[in-house]
Amino acid sequence: MAKTKEREVYRGRLKGVGLRHTLPRERILAYLDRKNIHPTPEELYQGLKKKGYAIGLSTVYLNLQVLRDAGLLWEFKDQQGNTRYDGFTEKHHHLFCLNCGKIEDILTKDLPEFNAEPIQKAIESRMGWFVEDPRLELRGFCPDCQ
Known part of the structure; x- marks a missing residue:
């Protein structure tokens, strides 16, 4: 998917639940928007950093809560009790x-x-x-x- 088209898809998803588009939200959704991806917030943060995105861990936590509360992500606990996120809808x-x-x-x-x-x-x-x-x-x- 071309970057501009991809950005419009995420912009539409955010707007559809009443959230404004921000680059951190777009990047978090894009990272989680794949099958079999279930990172902890720390794993997500490290994954975004490896992609070259300058994003703070507190920004990741804050946006995960906002996106979860808006119904764009699913939060669950793994068998060790770690909180994980799933954006596969x-x-x-x-x-x-x-x-x-x-x-x-x-x-x-x-x-x-x-x-x-x-x-x-x-x-x-x-x-x-x-x-x-x-x-x-x-x-x-x-x-x-x-």
């Missing part, structure tokens, strides 16, 4: 390797037999919760660790 679930810590995306459309709706409805009716976004988390061993 296609409906998906996560596979966690219990040995090496690898996290891999699995698309919902690749799990046609998994239907979260009955689980969601059962939780809502039995426990009174409103389940906004049911997600499946699978833990096991990746091919390299088996």
